[in-house]
Structures are given as C-alpha cells and as structure tokens.
Amino acid sequence: MKITGYRTLTARHQWNRAVGDINGHIVDAVTDVPILLVDTDAGITGVGMGSHADIARLFPAIDGEDPRSVSALFDRMLAHVFKSGHAGATYGGIATIDAALWDIKAKAAGEPLWRLLGGRDKFIPAYASGLDIALDDDQLAAFYTEFADRGYVAGKLKGGFDPDADLRRLRIIDEVFRGNTSRPGLMLDANESWQVKQAVRYIGTIEEELDLLWVEEPLRRWDAIGHARLSNAVRAAIATGENLTGIDQFRPLFDAGAPDIVQAGAVWGVTHILRLSTVAAARDLPVSVVGYNANPAVACAMTAVPNHLTTEVQGLEFAPGVSVDHEFIDGGIVLGDRPGAGIEVDVDAIAELATTADWSNPAGPHVRPERAGLRLVLDGVER
Incomplete structure (x- = not known):
C-alpha cells in the first residue's frame, strides 16, 4: 500500500454559546475544524482532524510511503523539518497527518483504532x-x-x-x-x-x-x-x-x-x-x-x-x-x-457551509492580552 496524495477541507462548528478563557472569548462562537484526507493506492482514505499547518511542506516526507509505518513516518516528518524545527504550529500539521495514517492502518486491518x-x-x-x-x-x-x-x-x-x-x-x-x-x-x-x-x-x-x-x-x-x-x-x-x-x-x-x-x-x-x-x-x-x-x-x-x-x-x-x-x-x-x-x-x-468567524478573531482566547500576568498584582481591577 502506498500514499498517493492528500486533500484538505474545513468544517465549521457552531458551539451555540460563547467560548473562551481569561485571555478572551468569542460570543456565539463558530470555529474552524481543519480536516485532512490522505489517499492511498488501495482505495483506503485516512481522516485526520486538528490542523492544516505546514501540510504541503510535510507531505513529501510521506509521499509514496506505506501508510501503515505510522511511527516511522512520524519520525520521518520530524526529520523533514529538522532545520526549521517541528515546534509550534508545524507540530499540529504532523499530528493531523499522523492521525490520518493511524486511521488508514486500522481500516486496513479491519479493526477500530482502539x-x-x-x-x-x-x-x-x-x-x-x-x-x-x-x-x-x-x-x-x-x-x-x-x-x-x-x-x-x-x-x-x-x-x-x-x-x-x-x-x-x-x-x-x-x-x-x-x-x-x-x-x-x-x-x-x-x-x-x-x-x-x-x-x-x-x-x-x-x-x-x-x-x-x-x-x-x-x-x-x-x-x-x-x-x-x-x-x-x-x-x-x-x-x-x-x-x-x-x-x-x-x-x-x-x-x-x-x-x-x-x-x-x-x-x-x-x-x-x-x-x-x-x-x-x-x-x-x-x-x-x-x-x-x-x-x-x-x-x-x-x-x-x-x-x-x-x-x-x-x-x-x-x-x-x-x-x-x-x-x-x-x-x-x-x-x-x-x-x-x-x-x-x-x-x-x-x-456547502459558508465561511464564518474562527479562532483568529482578535477577541478570541488565542490572543494573549498585553497586561496578562500583571492584572492581578493589586486588586484585580484593570486600570
């Protein structure tokens, strides 16, 4: 079995509530759900969820490989970005590919992944x-x-x-x-x-x-x-x-x-x-x-x-x-x-879903406030 290509798509999750934390929140939150589909010559497609970060840069490390070699391919992706490093967002792309490969391996075996x-x-x-x-x-x-x-x-x-x-x-x-x-x-x-x-x-x-x-x-x-x-x-x-x-x-x-x-x-x-x-x-x-x-x-x-x-x-x-x-x-x-x-x-x-707001909203929890860590020094009142 060989990996032949990949496709990306983005679903959108309506939380039906405000979501966030001390760093910020989104009212009536709708967030992007990045999805990756990895195709094989055996007709088995693996589904991964998580992140689209650096997928195009990472994919050559696994292209044409047997997707069942999941652990070795994980290390191969780490090595592929050795100079720039795997930390941060890039690791999310590695993980999403990894999830899709595990999905393929379990489907090929006819078993649930667990x-x-x-x-x-x-x-x-x-x-x-x-x-x-x-x-x-x-x-x-x-x-x-x-x-x-x-x-x-x-x-x-x-x-x-x-x-x-x-x-x-x-x-x-x-x-x-x-x-x-x-x-x-x-x-x-x-x-x-x-x-x-x-x-x-x-x-x-x-x-x-x-x-x-x-x-x-x-x-x-x-x-x-x-x-x-x-x-x-x-x-x-x-x-x-x-x-x-x-x-x-x-x-x-x-x-x-x-x-x-x-x-x-x-x-x-x-x-x-x-x-x-x-x-x-x-x-x-x-x-x-x-x-x-x-x-x-x-x-x-x-x-x-x-x-x-x-x-x-x-x-x-x-x-x-x-x-x-x-x-x-x-x-x-x-x-x-x-x-x-x-x-x-x-x-x-x-x-068919329309594009909507996501975690990149500047009011959202992924943006750290300028005075984070300093707001609690006195009585908690922002001045």
Missing part, C-alpha cells in the same frame, strides 16, 4: 469543560447539567481573574454534579495568567472553601521551576503541558519535578500522546488529554495506556458533516466499533 493500539475497554473516563468564562450563572449550570444527565461527575472552570466569582461558579458546578456523586471533581484553568506568588495566594483563597482536583496552566508553559514551587505550596495537583509540542519540550518540567498531571493537547495527535504517556508512566504520573473535540482519534489511544486519568470533552456534538463513532454516556466516552478512528466526513455537506 483495538489496533492494544486497548481492551471501550470506555474512556472524561470530564466536562465549558470554555465557560463568558457564560452567566444560569448558562453555566445548564451546560454542566447536560453532562450530568449523561453521568459525568467532574467539570473544569475557566477562571483566574476574580477568586470570589470563581468560588461562586465552582459551587454551581459542584451542586450540579452532586446529583451523581458526593465528591464532584472540580478543576480550575487559569490559562497561563499568573505568576508563582499570585498563584499561591489565589489558589489558597479557593482552597479555604473548596477542594480542587487540579489547577491547570497556572503559569507560563515553560516555567518548570515555578510549577514545581507552586505544586509544593498548594494542595491541588498542578496540571500542565497541553501547549507543549513534542515530548522533548517536557524534559525541563520532568527534570524539575513540575507536573503532577501531565497534559497533552488532542490537537498534537496519537503518536505524541502514546509516547508522552510512556515517559510519564516511567515517572508514575497520570496523563490527561485536553481538547478531545479537536482530534477525537486520541481517545482511541487512551484505552491502550496504563496511566490515562481523564479526557476533556468540550461539547457533545461535532461540526456538520463530521460523524464520530463515539458516545458520551456513563460519565465518559464510549468508543465505537467502526474500523479506523471512527471519524467519517461528508465532503459535500462541508463544502
């Missing part, structure tokens, strides 16, 4: 995440109630600016999930908005009244020493890593003893999370996938690793034209038996 990777159980523990900083209290309760109705017992709040507001909103999530458990899992995501001492004070204020399962991305992603200091100063686990592109970028954090929970962005793909899970397992650390909806194929890998803790689910529906053979029930994700990663796309339906 089975091909060595998984035994189709159930993946998961938690709800509303990207919810712009939701009012009623909207917040409604979002998490929809997940509670499906058996979920944990949720992650976007916050980090006002501890009083975060306490009020965390209590709303706690109350919603108490219908399913006496001890809901509560997480707080600050999206790299604090310095170490700010984080200690802020988390301490929350922990006087509520127990947190973890605090996510409290500091800048590269601050290994700061994360280790913070972990020693608070009760909550410190979770980080979703924006690190490649397991090499985790080395300083591991050396510093920084992460309590090792996170991987779903957008960075299947091979990345498999390799990262192995490295984390050698240190007796759990792993957690962030942003499942961006690349659902990664869930198939989570049943095959021994240290998966839980996976972030940000919505119960996918973009029009995208079908994923997964169910959101019993407090998690139940993987299907469709051969491959379980993702199918309707090319014609996607092509």
